[in-house]
Amino acid sequence: MPDRALRKLVNSISFRIALPSFFTILLFIIAIFFIILPELEKSFISRKQETIRELTETVWSLLESYSEREQSGELTREDAQNRAISRIRKLRYGIDKKDYFWINDTYPRMVMHPYRPDLEGKDISDFEDPNGVFPFRKFVDLVNKKGSGYIDYLWQWKDDPLKISPKSSYVMGFKPWGWIIGTGMYLDDVHAEMAAIRIKLKVISAGILFIVSLLAAYSIRQSILADRERENIAIEREQLLESLAQSTERFRNLLETTSDWIWETDRSGRYIYSSPRVKDVLGYAPEETINKDLMDLASPRSSEALSPQYEELLRAKKPFSGFECTCLGKDGQVVVLENNAVPVVNEEQVLLGFRGIARDITDRKVAMEALKKSRDDLRASLEETVASLASTAEKRDPYTAGHQLRVDRLACAIAKQLDLSEDEIEGLHIAALLHDIGKITLPSEYLAKPTELSKKERAIIECHPEVGYEILKPIHFPWPIADIVYQHHEHLDGTGYPQGLMDKDILLEAKILAVADVVEAMSSHRPYRPSLGITKALDEIRDGRGIRYHAPSVDACLHLIQEKKIEFCTEDWCQIFL
Incomplete structure (x- = not known):
């Protein structure tokens, strides 16, 4: 296959590997920002509204208790109302303890407002917000029709009369005294909390995209290298098959061009033949390995750990594969070899030795360690996210x-x-x-x-x-x-x-x-x-x-x-x- 056609095929395969990963992550991020977060915001506002409704009902119960004391004759109406106003004026809640309750009547006049005492006792029917909404008229209409409910309008930010913000309030009528009690939530609070969540998700999403990009790039690179390696192996295999048809000598010459180190040992495991490829793998000339065994080439730690296992493989007189050993090259470089071998026997089935190959899998081991580290990093990211929640x-x-x-x-x-x-x-x-x-x-x-x-x-x-x-x-x-x-x-x-x-x-x-x-x-x-x-x-x-x-x-x-x-x-x- 021509080089240009091969590169085109490799690039096509690489894109087919990378694109599904990117599309999956993009769809996940789109789902978060355009489906999950809007629904979460709606749910958050709904729960906030439920909270202010429950709080208003609780304060309404406080008015009811004073009304009952009035009806029993324990207090006069004026005394009962004054005491209720005094208690409700001091009630605060929320993170900064600045959320409050107010009272107006159905006229409407302001009965009590902790942050707007200037309105108390005054006619507020003509009070208009910057959007042209008459909130107190709406409160009275809503209470007359339904007894309670929610109204959206613009109002000063808590105790700051210079700042006007959107507000959603729940009001509830108290018929015995002709009062309307209410409290509300500032929508800016909700939007600020949601904005913080969005920022966190953006950071996390960017991190995930970055990691996926690295993994995709790594996968593409490995795919290209694997295709090139397969191409080399295919070429070598084709040459080997052609050589086998001509002569044993030519077979041996072609065999020695393979990327793997081919070897033969006697029954004790000592090399009696070593292909020239050993020079590229370990830096030794083929003759330098003769009469040595695999444990002589292994690093001290590997030799100590693997010697009993290797001797057991030799004694078993059976084929073995995937036996990994960390060796030291002639120049001290670390090389991980994967050994595969079959026993060689004579006509009487007496073991003569083993014939096998040793493949340099150092790059593969390094790649596996990199993948493991990437997986551990992702797991650590999950742990940090959960700890933050x-x-x-x-x-x-x-x-x-x-x-x-x-x-x-x-x-x-x-x-x-x-x-x-x-x-x-x-x-x-x-x-x-x-x-x-x-x-x-x-x-x-x-x-x-x-x-x-x-x-x-x-x-x-x-x-x-x-x-x-x-x-x-x-x-x-x-x-x-x-x-x-x-x-x-x-x-x-x-x-x-x-x-x-x-x-x-x-x-x-x-x-x-x-x-x-x-x-x-x-x-x-x-x-x-x-x-x-x-x-x-x-x-x-x-x-x-x-x-x-x-x-x-x-x-x-x-x-x-x-x-x-x-x-x-x-x-x-x-x-x-x-």
């Missing part, structure tokens, strides 16, 4: 900082006790670090509340496994991470949440994670209670063994702690001693 969740809940890492340590130790594979343990490790990722959408005041949560608040907290599932579901992990996170609060008897699954429907990793989570949570401090201690934590899983908690996981956990394979310190957990 886990850190994001813990920043929302500082009272449980380190919880996910401690649960990860204990869960992986239990998995090792249960003889799970390394791949399964790695998947459990990722799931443990992310099992509370759903808490990033929960109100921070619930997470840091210093008293017991109400029934409604607990119900909201118990949504975090489902939220974590929705966050992780679109990410294509090699393991069922989203399902493990979804199920980590499920119990064998169906009393867990959020799905109430039974034993057979719960993943093994989720069962292990549930035991580790309970032990860590009970033995650690929480804002609403001090640590219950490791003894009570172990009593809990012991009492629930086989009922709520996976029995083998409970047994493994008890063994680890009682045998001090994993220990607890006063401030934090010590390392695992396995």
Whole structure:
């Protein structure tokens, strides 16, 4: 085949190898930025709206309590209203504690606004935002028609009257006093958070594209080299076949042009013939290898490690292939040889020696090490991304900082006790670090509340496994991470949440994670209670063994702690001693 045609074919093959990889990554990035992120933003706004609705309903309940005191005669209406206004004026929430509530009546007049006291007691029916929207009229119309709902408009940024930003508010009417109570979220906050996520994804995507480009370039290069090598081998093989038809001498001459080192040994493994190719492979002249064996050419470390194995191959008197040995060339260069040989016997089937070839696979070994390093780098990148996500969740809940890492340590130790594979343990490790990722959408005041949560608040907290599932579901992990996170609060008897699954429907990793989570949570401090201690934590899983908690996981956990394979310190957990 002409060189030009061969290069054209090689380039065509190389592009067919590289293009699918690039298109796959590009489609993945397009899906993230044009499908997943817009849906995530919609979901984020929806959850924010749900949060302000719940907060407004809570403050509405506060008004109701004062109204009841008025109706009972305990307070006059004026006193009840003043007290309600005083309490609501001081209420704040949000990351910077500047989000607030206001009250206007159905006239509409401003009853109370913590950042606009200049409007209090005034007619605000003609108050107009820069877009021509009369928000307070809309509040009154919405409450009269539906009792409550959402309104979008422009308003000053929290306590900064000079900055005007888009705002979405939830208002709710309080009929006994003719009031409207409301609070809202600033859409700039949502857009800023989404922008930060986009920036991170852009950096990650750029990194992935760069790595894929390097791998594709490497694959193309190896494909070209392999095609050239195959071409050389084909040419040499064709010449060899032609030579074999002419004479034994010509066969030997052609045979010695092959790229591999051809050799023959006696029954003890010492070379009695060595092709000239050995000069290119090891730098020795063929005669310099005569009466030496492979172990004489091997590096000291390889010789020590491989001598028993090589002697066993010779004693077996059978063909062998793929025997790799690291040798030292004449100039001290390191060469990895792959040896393949067949026994040579006489008519009486007595072993005379071996005939074989030695192939220089140094480049292949180097390439394999490079591929392994690339794979390890990708895995490290995944670990860093997961750690970043886990850190994001813990920043929302500082009272449980380190919880996910401690649960990860204990869960992986239990998995090792249960003889799970390394791949399964790695998947459990990722799931443990992310099992509370759903808490990033929960109100921070619930997470840091210093008293017991109400029934409604607990119900909201118990949504975090489902939220974590929705966050992780679109990410294509090699393991069922989203399902493990979804199920980590499920119990064998169906009393867990959020799905109430039974034993057979719960993943093994989720069962292990549930035991580790309970032990860590009970033995650690929480804002609403001090640590219950490791003894009570172990009593809990012991009492629930086989009922709520996976029995083998409970047994493994008890063994680890009682045998001090994993220990607890006063401030934090010590390392695992396995």
